[in-house]
Amino acid sequence: xIRRNSFKAAGAACLLLFFLGLPxxxxxxxxxxxxxxxxxxxxxxxxxxxxxxxxxRISFAQAAMSGLGGYVSALSVIHFNLPVAGGLLLGILLAxxxxxxIGLLTLRLHGAYLGLTTxxxxxxxxxxxxxxxxxxxxxxxxxxxxxxxxGTQLDYYYLFLAITVFSLLLMWLILRSRIGLFFQSIRxxxxxxxxxxxxxxxxxxLAFACSSAFAGLAGxxxxxxxxxxxxxxxxxxxxxxxxxxxxxxxxxxxxxxxLGGVMLQSLLEALRAFGEWRLVIFGLLAILMLRxxxxxxxxxLADTLRKKGKSHG
Amino acid sequence: MSLLAISEQAINGLIVSTFYALTxxxxxxxxxxxxxxNFAHGExxxxxxxxxxxxxxxxxxxxxxxxxxxxxxxxxxxALIEGLLIRPVHQGKVDxxxxxxxxVTFALSILLLNLANSVFGPWPQRPAPLFRGRxxxxxxxxxxxxxxxxxxxxxxISVVLLALRFTWAGRAxxxxxxxxxxxxxxxxxxxxxxxxxxGVGAALAGLAGAxxxxxxxxxxxxxxxxxxxxYIIVVLGGLGSIPGAVVGALILGQVESFAxxxxxxxxxxxxxxxxxxxxxxxxxxxxxxQGLFGTRERRA
Numbered sequence: 001x002i003r004r005n006s007f008k009a010a011g012a013a014c015l016l017l018f019f020l021g022l023p024x025x026x027x028x029x030x031x032x033x034x035x036x037x038x039x040x041x042x043x044x045x046x047x048x049x050x051x052x053x054x055x056x057r058i059s060f061a062q063a064a065m066s067g068l069g070g071y072v073s074a075l076s077v078i079h080f081n082l083p084v085a086g087g088l089l090l091g092i093l094l095a096x097x098x099x100x101x102i103g104l105l106t107l108r109l110h111g112a113y114l115g116l117t118t119x120x121x122x123x124x125x126x127x128x129x130x131x132x133x134x135x136x137x138x139x140x141x142x143x144x145x146x147x148x149x150x151g152t153q154l155d156y157y158y159l160f161l162a163i164t165v166f167s168l169l170l171m172w173l174i175l176r177s178r179i180g181l182f183f184q185s186i187r188x189x190x191x192x193x194x195x196x197x198x199x200x201x202x203x204x205x206l207a208f209a210c211s212s213a214f215a216g217l218a219g220x221x222x223x224x225x226x227x228x229x230x231x232x233x234x235x236x237x238x239x240x241x242x243x244x245x246x247x248x249x250x251x252x253x254x255x256x257x258x259l260g261g262v263m264l265q266s267l268l269e270a271l272r273a274f275g276e277w278r279l280v281i282f283g284l285l286a287i288l289m290l291r292x293x294x295x296x297x298x299x300x301l302a303d304t305l306r307k308k309g310k311s312h313g
Numbered sequence: 314m315s316l317l318a319i320s321e322q323a324i325n326g327l328i329v330s331t332f333y334a335l336t337x338x339x340x341x342x343x344x345x346x347x348x349x350x351n352f353a354h355g356e357x358x359x360x361x362x363x364x365x366x367x368x369x370x371x372x373x374x375x376x377x378x379x380x381x382x383x384x385x386x387x388x389x390x391x392a393l394i395e396g397l398l399i400r401p402v403h404q405g406k407v408d409x410x411x412x413x414x415x416x417v418t419f420a421l422s423i424l425l426l427n428l429a430n431s432v433f434g435p436w437p438q439r440p441a442p443l444f445r446g447r448x449x450x451x452x453x454x455x456x457x458x459x460x461x462x463x464x465x466x467x468x469x470i471s472v473v474l475l476a477l478r479f480t481w482a483g484r485a486x487x488x489x490x491x492x493x494x495x496x497x498x499x500x501x502x503x504x505x506x507x508x509x510x511x512g513v514g515a516a517l518a519g520l521a522g523a524x525x526x527x528x529x530x531x532x533x534x535x536x537x538x539x540x541x542x543x544y545i546i547v548v549l550g551g552l553g554s555i556p557g558a559v560v561g562a563l564i565l566g567q568v569e570s571f572a573x574x575x576x577x578x579x580x581x582x583x584x585x586x587x588x589x590x591x592x593x594x595x596x597x598x599x600x601x602x603q604g605l606f607g608t609r610e611r612r613a
Contacts, residue, residue, distance in 0.1 A: 058415050105599060111411040112350035112552075115419075116544050117598050120591040123541060127591075131584035236537065240423035243416060276431040283424025290417045291401065294408055 007309060011302070012255070019161055023154055032153040034269045035262065039160035040222045042261035043167055045245040047214035049257035050171055052246070054180065055207040056187030058115050060239050061102065062215050064122030067234030069095045069216025070223035071129060071136060074144035077224075084147055084224055091220040092213050099212025103205035119236065126234040139230055147224035156225055163221065164258065167214055171254045174210065183207055241279070244286040250296020259298050317452055322570045328459050330566030331466035332521050336539055337546035337558040338473060339517030345490035345553035346510035347399055352418040354518050355540025356425035361387050361519025362526035362535055363433060366440040376443045376527075380465070383523035384516045391515025394421070395508045403507065429533040442527035462524040469520055470559065473513070477555060486510055490553060538587060545594040551607020560605065565590055 023032055048062045069091035077087040106117050129136050136142055148155050174180060182203045185193035194200045223229045232238065241264075249260015264282060271278050293300055336358055343351050351357075364383035368374050374382065398417050407413040444461035447454055477483035488496040489506045497503050522536065529535070546565055550557020572589045576582040597604060 052412070056409070056412065058412060060419070105595075108602065109598060112344075112415055113548070113598060113602065115352070115415050116350065116548060117595060119541065119544070120594045124588050124591045127585065127588045131581055237423065237426070240419060243419060244423065247416065247420065276427050279427035280424055280431060283420050283427060286420040287398065287417055287424065290413055290420065291398065291407070294413070 007306065011305075015259075016165065023157060029153045031269075032157050034266060036153070036157050036160045036225065037222075038262035038265035039157075039164045040218055040225070040261075041242065041245055041265045042258035043164050043218040043221075044215055044242050045249065045261035046168060046171060046254040046258040047211050047218065048242055049246045049251040049254050050175075050214065051207055051211035053252040053254070053257070054175060054183040054187060055204065057204070057207070058111070059102075059118040059208070059211070060115055060236065061118040061122035061125075062211070062242055063236075063239040064125045064234040065095045065099060065212045065215035066219030066222070067129065067229070067231065068098065068125060069219035070144070070229050070233065071142065071219075072216075073220035074142055074223045074229065075135065077145050084145060088217065088220040088224070092216045095216025095219070096209045096213030099215075100205050100209035102212070103208025104201075106208075107201055107204060122234065122236070122239070126231050129234070130231040136231075139232070141228045141230040142223075144223040144227050144229060146227055147221065160221065160225070163217070167217065168254060168258060171214070175254070179203070179206075241282070244282045246296075247286045247289050248282070248297055250299035252295060253299060256296050256298035256302075260296065263297075321453060322574075323567065324453065324455065326566040326570030327563075328455075328463040328566075329569070330562045331463040331470070332525055332539070333542050333546055333565060334470055334559050334562035335466045335521040335524075336518050336543040337550070337562050338470060338555065339514035339521075340543050340547050341550070341553055341555055341558040342477075342486065342510050342517070343514035344547065345555070346486055347395075347403070347507050348553075349399065349402065349414040349418065350544070350552070351511075351514065352415065353394075353422035353425060354514075354543060355536030355538075356422045356429075357387055357391065357515045357518040357536070358522035358525075358539055359429060359531075359533060359536035360390065360425065361522030362531040363429060363438075363522075364519060365523035365526050366438050366531045369440040370438070376441055379440070380443070380520065380523050383519050387519025388512040388516040390519075392508050392512040394515070395511035399511060400504065400507065403503070426533055426537075433533065435533060437530035437532045438526075439530050440527050443524075458528055462528055465524055466521065469517075473517065474555070474559075482506075482509055486513075541587070542590055545590040547604075548594055549597050549604055551604030554604065554606040557604055557606035565593065568593060 022035065027035075044062060044066055048059070052058050072094050073084075073087035073091035076082050076090050077084055082090065102118070102121055106114055109117055130138050132138070133140070148159065175183070182193070182198050185196075185198055186200055186204060186207075190200055219233070222233070242261075245261040245264045246257040247260070248264060249258070250256030268278055268282075271281075274281070289296060295303065336354065339357075340351060340354050343349065343354075361383045364386040365379045368379040368382040369376055398421065399414065401407050402410045402414050442458035442461065443465065444457045446457040448457055448460055449455075477487060485496070485501045485506045486509065488499070488501055489503055489510075493503060496506075518536075521539070522531075525535075525539075542565060546561035547553075547558055549564065550559075550561030568589055569586055573582045573586055576585060
C-alpha cells in the first residue's frame with residue numbers, strides 16, 4: 001500500500017515538474033497560449049469525470065455550466081464593478097447552486113433520461129444567453145475584463161496551472177475522503193448504498209453541485225483570459241469535445257481526464273493542417289477508447305507502469 | 314386573432330409535426346428494442362439529407378428515387394452502427410453498458426457531424442424538391458414542396474405503423490420491445506431484430522432528413538435541433554412507445570406553433586421557439602417520467 005502511494009506521488013510530482021518546466025524549453029507565446037487553454041479544458045474534463053466517473057451520472061450540461069460561470073463572472077464585473085476574483089467567485093457559486101438544483105430535480109432520473117434532461121437544461125441556457133442580446137451581446141460575443149491586467153502569456157500559464165493543480169488536489173481530497181466512497185457506492189449500487197445508510201439524495205445533489213462549480217470556475221477563468229466569450233462555448237459540439245477529452249484520457253480518474261484535456265487541446269493545435277478532420281479523429285478515438293479501453297490512455301499507461309514496477313520488484 | 318391566422322398556425326404546426334413524428338418514430342423503435350437512446354439520431358437525419366442531395370443533384374436521379382436511395386443508404390448505415398457499436402452492449406462485452414451506450418452514441422454524433430463538415434463543407438446545399446408550386450385552399454396558401462414532403466411523411470408513418478402491426482418482422486420488434494427474454498425463448502433472434510430496429514430507425518431519420526432537405530437546405534448541423542425535438546417527443550409520449558411518438562409530435566408541433574404568439578417582440582419570440590419544447594421535456598420528466606403512453610418502471 002505504501003509502495004503504491006509513493007508510486008502515485010512520484011508520478012504526480014513528475015507531471016507537475018514537467019508542466020512547471022515546459023515554458024523554459026523555449027516555447028513560443030502561441031504554444032504557451034494553447035497550453036493555457038488546455039488547462040481550461042483539463043479543469044472542465046476533470047469536473048465532468050468527477051460526476052461521470054465516480055457517481056456514474058452522465059450530464060451533458062457541463063459546457064453550459066462553464067458558459068454560465070463565464071457569463072456571470074464577466075457580467076458581474078462589468079455591471080457591478082466587482083473585482084475579477086469576486087466575479088469568479090459569484091460564477092462558481094451560481095453554477096454550483098444551479099448544479100445543486102439540477103441534481104435535486106433529477107434525483108429520480110437515470111441514464112438516458114438524465115442525459116436528455118441535462119441536454120435540455122444546457123440548451124435552454126444557451127438559447128436564453130443568445131436571445132437576451134441586450135445584456136449578453138448574444139452571438140456577437142461579450143467583452144470580458146482581463147484577469148491579470150497587462151499580464152504576459154507566461155503569467156496566465158502559471159496562474160492557470162496553479163488553479164488547475166489546486167482544483168485537482170481539492171477533487172482528490174474530496175474523492176479520497178468518505179464522500180468519495182459515498183459517490184462510488186451510488187455508482188455501483190444505489191439501493192444498496194441507501195440501505196446501508198448513505199444519504200443518497202444529498203450526495204447525488206452535492207456531486208452535481210461540486211461538478212458544476214468546478215465547471216463554473218473553469219468558464220470564469222476562460223472568460224477573463226480570452227476576454228471575448230460567445231454562446232458557442234456552451235454548445236453540444238463543445239460538450240462533445242469535453243467528452244472526447246475525458247474519455248480519451250480516462251474518465252474514471254480526474255487526473256487522467258485532465259491530462260486528456262491538455263493532450264487533445266495541444267493536438268488540436270498541432271494538427272491544424274487537418275482542418276475539421278481533427279474532430280472526426282477525436283470522435284473516432286473516443287469511440288474506440290470507450291469500446292476497447294474504457295480506462296483511457298493514461299489509465300492504460302499507469303496500469304502497464306505499475307505491472308512493470310511489480311515484475312522488477 | 315383571426316380565424317385565418319389561427320388555421321395558418323395550426324397547419325404550419327401540423328406540417329412540422331409530420332417530420333417530427335418521422336424522426337421520433339425511429340428513436341422510439343430503437344429505444345423499444347435496444348433500450349438505448351440514440352444520441353446520434355440527428356446526424357443520421359443529416360446523412361439522409363446528404364444522401365438525397367448526392368442522389369438528386371450529383372447523380373441526377375428523380376427526387377422520388379432519391380428518397381428511396383436515402384432510405385436504403387441510411388438503413389445500411391444504421392445496421393452497420395448497430396453491429397459494430399450497439400450489439401456489444403447486449404452481449405455483455407462492455408463494463409457499464411448504460412453509460413457506454415450513451416457516451417458512444419454521443420461521440421458518434423460528434424464524429425458524423427464533423428465528417429460531414431469535412432467531406433461536404435459547411436455551406437448549405439439545396440437539392441430539388443419533390444414537388445414545386447403552391448396549393449391554395451380559400452385564402453390559405455401552402456407551398457407545394459412542404460405539402461408534398463409532409464404528405465410523403467404521413468404515408469411513410471402509416472406504412473411503418475401497419476408493418477409493425479401486421480408483418481412478421483413488425484411483430485418481432487414489438488415482442489422484443491415488450492419482453493426481451495420471453496421473445497428470445499419463443500425463438501426470435503434478438504440480435505437480428507436489434508439490427509432491423511436500428512436500421513429502420515436510422516432509415517426513418519434519414520427519410521425525414523431527405524424530405525426536409527429541399528425545404529430548409531442541407532447542412533452538417535441540420536440535425537441538431539430536430540433531434541432535440543425528437544427527444545422531447547419520445548419522452549412526452551413515453552420512451553419506446555410508438556403511438557406516443559406520433560401523438561407527442563402532434564402536441565409539440567402545435568405548442569411551438571402557438572407559443573410563439575406569447576412573446577410580443579417577434580425576433581425574441583423566434584429565438585425562444587426552441588426553448589418551449591425543452592420546458593415541456595423538463596416538466597414531463599419531473600411530473601410524469603413515464604410519459605403519456607409509457608409504462609411505469611421502477612426507475613426512470
